[in-house]
Amino acid sequence: MTIKEIAALAGVSISTVSKIMNHKDASISPETRERVLRIVKEFNYTPYSGVAASADPDPFVIGVLVRSAETNLALNGIISAARELGYTVLVTESDGQEELELRGILALCRHRVSGVLWEPLNERSLSYADRFAASRIPFLLFNSANADSALNIDFERMGYDASMALIQSYHTEIACLLSPGTRTERFLSGYRRCLFESGIPYQEGLIFHEVDDSLIHKITRHAVTGVVSSHFKTALCLYRDLNALHYQIPRDVSLVSLRNDSREFTAYPEISTLTIPHFHFGRHLGAQLISLIENPDHAPAPFGEHPSLDNSATIDIPLTRRTQPIIVVGSINIDTYLKMDRLPSTGKSTLTTSSAIYAGGKGMNQAVGASRLGGHVALIGAVGNDVDADLIYSSLREQGIDTGGVRSTAGSVTGKAYIFVQRDGDSLISILAGANASLSEEDIYRNRRYFENGRFCLVQTEVPPDAVLAACRTARACGVTTILKPASCLSLAPELLKYVDILVPNQDEITLLCPEGTLEEKADFFLKQGVQTVIITLGADGCYVKTAEWAESFPAEKFQAIDNTGACDAFISALAVYLQKGRSLRQAVRIATFAAGFCITREGVVPSLIDRGSLEAYIAQQAPELLI
DSSP: OOHHHHHHHHTSOHHHHHHHHTTOOTTSOHHHHHHHHHHHHHTTOOOHHHHHHTOSOOTTEEEEEESOTTTOTTHHHHHHHHHHTTOEEEEEEOTTOHHHHHHHHHHHHHHTOSEEEEOOSSTGGGGGHHHHHHTTOOEEEBSOSSOTTOBOOOHHHHHHHHHHHHHTTTOOOEEEEOOSSTTHHHHHHHHHHHHHHTTOOOOGGGEESSOOHHHHHHHHTTSOOEEEESSHHHHHHHHHHHHHTTOOTTTTOEEEEEEETTOOOOSSOOOEEEEEOHHHHHHHHHHHHHHHHHOTTOOOOOOOOOOOBSOOTTOOOOHHHHSOOEEEEOOOEEEEEEEESSOOOTTOOOOOSEEEEEEEOHHHHHHHHHHHTTOOEEEEEEEESSHHHHHHHHHHHHTTOEEEEEEEETTOOOEEEEEEEETTSOEEEEEEOGGGGGOOHHHHHHTHHHHHTOSEEEEETTSOHHHHHHHHHHHHHTTOEEEEEOTTOSOOOHHHHTTOSEEOOBHHHHHHHOOSSOHHHHHHHHHHTTOSEEEEEOGGGOEEEEESSOEEEEOOOOOOOSOOTTHHHHHHHHHHHHHHTTOOHHHHHHHHHHHHHHHTTSSSHHHHOOOHHHHHHHHHHHOGGGGO
């Protein structure tokens, strides 16, 4: 602090300050004199001559300037290290105020401490560093993201490690719960890096700054299966709120938090934590400063301690992994619907009356259909590295579908389907495979964990044959029932058919696969190839079912047709879910015809797929025996 700055703060001339400091102030009013002396005292101003007279630093005294002495948990470690090395510690705090920070710096300069550990308030604070340089006092910065030279606890690494603890337990829907503080941004950075390196898309909608209804809602819908928290008190609030709602941790959601080493005492609960090594960090700071004081050429070493997880009390695999999932292997597209009075034909132009865009593809459709009916669903497929992929991931998460098996493919576009819908509901579909063409048997083997705990696997042939065969073979090896939809294919290899339990073609598809014979003869052909059950969907005429023991035709339920595109996907989804619920094949087929009927009453497949409550309420009126 200079005499010019004192004069400016007091609102007087430099000569007035000089007179007061040299006791030549007889002509100056007592009020002015008192104001100047108060500022001089507050800012520890010493005339140049006074500084020169005490040019040597106080031996074996280090200064510590912290934001708050009460909450700075590294302070005890600094004092411990200083005491062991023969130094005493002079502490001052800024209390979040830049003016107090400057006063603290001037006080430490006036005391001529041997060195200073400084926790700056902000980037502007760093302009005060020249005060220490002018007084020839070495200093180290800490707990600052604004200076490259600062020594810091690696909160980015801790955010990474907390997130990885959940990913290693098969979580992909991980929320990040943040509280205000100096560690927050670095913790978030570690969370994001961990997701990126694990191939999990970052979602802004999974970042929370408090425990609110939105977070609770996502947890109860299983749209969030794990939470990492930057602060223990916030994690404790989440735990208690969920406990009050009778949700169990980690059964319903896993939780990992950072925790201070000051022992935030609670009788319960035990939460999986990474303990922040504040005390050891403080000892490191003290040792590094004293080494710099005693050897000016010393290069301070970064703090390298990385804590491990204290316990795994609140970590478990996601609930959806502990129940038998329905695995869906198939295409994922963006569907563009074009409505018209008459379908296009060769040599004729057709006007479109309206258009709409939805997430789709048979894999996507069947996954959503099964999820809405109460199934726990895991989808295995491929999307591009484009904006459309974001829409797909968002749609899947909204439906509570496990996306761990959905791979984002660099250099590919997400699949596209162009669907032409006639007024009476008939349709034509043209497909651009895009990333769907990259799905491989390696993708299936990489996701074997789903099959090991699965019950049904729904497969469609809009993805490469190697992936289809690998899915059916893996399902058989794991005791999972396979339902195959032979879409967009001219033949089915005998090697594939011996791994298929239920084959569900429509009338056009079975005619392509087996041109000759009656429906019964065509079904018998596939039964002889090793298929256990053949279900041929017949649109408005219902379906025909044949097994080795019996055959039966089932009528369609009467619904007004708007768009027939997704009827078979709705049928297969309901078939799998209700077989899993223990219904007989006859019962499940009848329920599936109701689901298919609802699906044709609206435009677009995903928007028209029925939910369990609505479906069962309708069936309770029409055929209540199916729900017993």
